[in-house]
Amino acid sequence: MIHYHFACNDPHSHYFSVEAIFAEVAKDFTYVYLPAWRPGKYQLADFAKNVQRLTAYDGDYNPLAVKKVKKDCWQVQTKDVETLKLQYNYFAFKIDAGSTYVDEYEWYINPINCAVFDPDRMDEQCEISLHFPEGFQVATSIERKSKHVFVAKDYYELVDTPFIAAQNIAHDRFELNGIQFHLWFEGECRPDFDRIKQDFKAFAQAQIRSMEEFPVNEYHFMYKLPSxxxxxxxxxxxSTMIAFGPGFKLMEDQTYQSFLGISSHELFHTWNVKAIRPVEMKPYRFNEExxxxxxxxxxxxxxxxxxxxxxxxGVFDFDTYTHQFNKLLNQHLHNYGRFNLSVADSSFDTWLDGYEPGIPGRKTSIYIKGGLVAFILHAYILRDTNLEYGLEDVMKKLYQNFAKQNQGYAEADYKEAIESIAERHYDDEFE
Ligand SMILES: [Zn+2]
Known part of the structure; x- marks a missing residue:
């Protein structure tokens, strides 16, 4: 069992103090790491740069020798030590959907940023205690053991779980096919839950009907809405964590459309990338590309x-849909990088400059060109099968054959799934 305590004595400083406790150490040296990136953004982020003053102790708080051996790795002398306690401060002052932030009004934590790990103990149960102020509510998808304590089955689950603790969190839920869907809103907004639930039920139902089953039996849409x-x-x-603003415009037409767009996108990720995962990322290795x-x-x-x-x-009418699609086309056609780097090579290179404009004309977007490639493949499969099958059948196949077998898929598996459904070779398309 690994335990993490989060406290914040001075929220104005935007520092959390973290204590990580590793029981039953039994090693002469323990190497603890902080992740260098987070799933969803395939580029190094080096969260260790937000760590201040890391110290190590045994169970009785006798200091242990600790030495940094890599930019995000600490070596601790743990010979004859049963319990290792690490203490450090984490600077929590960034607001996006994958960051950590603290002030006097809220605790927003993505443990992937700030929870250290021992690579030899990734599968052990983790407990996280959040000593947030009285009167705070908590939004999270994880099991709650007591008011301040939450339990994850292993480190992977812990760092796949965002937390928002704040005074005012709007919450509602709906059920679909026996699955509980939660909606959490924190920030300056007035969500019209009736309308939101009606639209969310509709697109979630369409996704589940098409994919035939949902990977989990409970799902949390978590929104952080700045002004x-x-x-x-x-x-x-x-779950999905979505940072979306301005919150006070949430229910205005254009903003609401954008809100629906990002929410439907994130829900589909529950299959595609969380369950159906590239073999190169299974399991995630948090300290390298x-x-x-x-x-x-x-x-x-x-x-x-x-x-x-x-x-x-029916949540989007055809005009709204084509408007969004045209945006993809426009962005793609105005990017001359499409002549210089394929979308697969651009995928490989997200680690270099995947989330920034980069130098002119160097690369394509995995989102934009990737979306158009998906459309083309979908159209080809429909044509090849007299409209009987589409790209969703490929995703369904990958879900059944790989995700449900707890295996990652390779590019060759993707191609093979397409070919088996379309009943022809796709060598030219994949060249
Ligand atoms: Zn995405």
């Missing part, structure tokens, strides 16, 4: 289906 423009979502196994050519499937297919399910469910 300024922001649109950023991160997918998790049974996990290079994969499949970003265009993870993000492109999700971009394409996110909007398509809004159309199929």
């Amino acid at each position: 300024y423009p922001l649109r950023h979502g991160v997918e998790h196994g049974n 996990n290079y994969s050519p499949l970003g265009y499937v993870a993000e492109g297919v999700t971009t394409y289906f996110g909007d398509l399910f809004l159309l199929r469910s």
